[in-house]
Amino acid sequence: MVKRCMGWITAASVVTADVTLLFLRLFKQSSSNMGDREYPIILCHGPTKQELIVSGDMTVQDLVVKVEEMTQVPRGHQKILHKGRNLVNSSSNLSQLGVGQGAKVMILGKINPQRTGVEEEEEEEDKECEAVRKIDMSCTGLESTLNEVITNVNCIERNFDTHSRGEALGRYRKNLLGINEEFMRLLEQLDGLELQENAKVRRKCVVRRIQTLMEKSDRVHDQINNLRGQYP
Numbered sequence: 001m002v003k004r005c006m007g008w009i010t011a012a013s014v015v016t017a018d019v020t021l022l023f024l025r026l027f028k029q030s031s032s033n034m035g036d037r038e039y040p041i042i043l044c045h046g047p048t049k050q051e052l053i054v055s056g057d058m059t060v061q062d063l064v065v066k067v068e069e070m071t072q073v074p075r076g077h078q079k080i081l082h083k084g085r086n087l088v089n090s091s092s093n094l095s096q097l098g099v100g101q102g103a104k105v106m107i108l109g110k111i112n113p114q115r116t117g118v119e120e121e122e123e124e125e126d127k128e129c130e131a132v133r134k135i136d137m138s139c140t141g142l143e144s145t146l147n148e149v150i151t152n153v154n155c156i157e158r159n160f161d162t163h164s165r166g167e168a169l170g171r172y173r174k175n176l177l178g179i180n181e182e183f184m185r186l187l188e189q190l191d192g193l194e195l196q197e198n199a200k201v202r203r204k205c206v207v208r209r210i211q212t213l214m215e216k217s218d219r220v221h222d223q224i225n226n227l228r229g230q231y232p
C-alpha cells in the first residue's frame with residue numbers, strides 16, 4: 001500500500017503523477033504487446049513514498065531523471081539504493097539489476113543541496129550573457145548596413161556613380177542618422193542591463209565595438225557633408 005505524505009510534495013506534482021499513472025494504466029494493455037512490460041516500484045525519500053511506473057529496459061540514467069522530477073533531488077546529488085545496493089552503473093537496466101515489480105528503492109539526497117545556489121547563479125549569468133549577445137547581433141546587422149552606406153558614398157566620391165548624386169547623398173545621410181540612433185538605442189539597452197562579472201566584460205566589448213562603429217559612421221557623415229558641397 002502506497003501512502004503519500006503531502007509534506008513537501010506540491011499538489012501539482014502529485015496531480016501530475018496521478019495523471020501519469022492513469023495514462024500508463026490505460027496504455028499498459030498495448031505496451032505489454034510490445035514486450036516491455038511496465039510495473040510499479042516504490043520510491044522512498046525520507047518519510048515520503050511515491051509510486052513510479054517503470055519497465056525492465058529502463059536504465060538507471062532514465063530512473064535518475066524520473067527521481068529528480070518526483071523527489072526534486074537534483075540528479076547529481078542522488079544516491080539510489082535497492083536492497084542496500086547503490087545503483088550506480090547508469091547504463092544498466094532495471095531488469096538486469098533485479099529491480100522488479102513493487103521493489104522499494106531508497107532515494108538519499110537533499111532537495112536543495114548547497115550547490116544549487118551556485119547553479120542558479122550560473123543560470124542567471126547565462127541569461128545575462130545571452131542578453132548581451134543579442135545586442136551584439138543587432139550590432140552586426142547595423143554594421144553591415146553602415147558598410148553598405150560607406151561603399152555607396154565611396155562610389156560617389158570616386159565618380160563611379162554620377163547619377164543624381166546630391167539626392168543620393170541626402171538619402172545616405174538620413175540612413176546614417178537612423179543607424180546612429182539605433183547604435184545609441186543599443187548603448188542604452190546595454191547600460192540598462194544589470195550584470196555580474198562575466199557578462200560585464202562582454203558588455204564592455206560590445207560597447208567598445210559600438211563606439212568604434214559610431215566613430216566610423218561620423219567619418220562617413222563628414223565625407224558626405226564634403227561631397228554635398230560639391231554636388232548640391
Ligand SMILES: *[C@@H]1O[C@H](CO)[C@@H](O)[C@H](O)[C@H]1NC(C)=O
Nearest residue numbers: 055056057058093094095096
Ligand atoms: C537489460 O540489459 C541486458 C544486458 O544489456 C539485456 O540482455 C536485457 O535484454 C535488458 N532487458 C530489457 C528488459 O531490456
Ligand SMILES: *[C@@H]1O[C@H](CO)[C@@H](O)[C@H](O)[C@H]1NC(C)=O
Nearest residue numbers: 059088089090091092093096
Ligand atoms: C555497466 O552496464 C553496462 C551495460 O549493462 C555494462 O556493459 C558495463 O560493463 C557496466 N559497467 C560497470 C562498471 O559495471
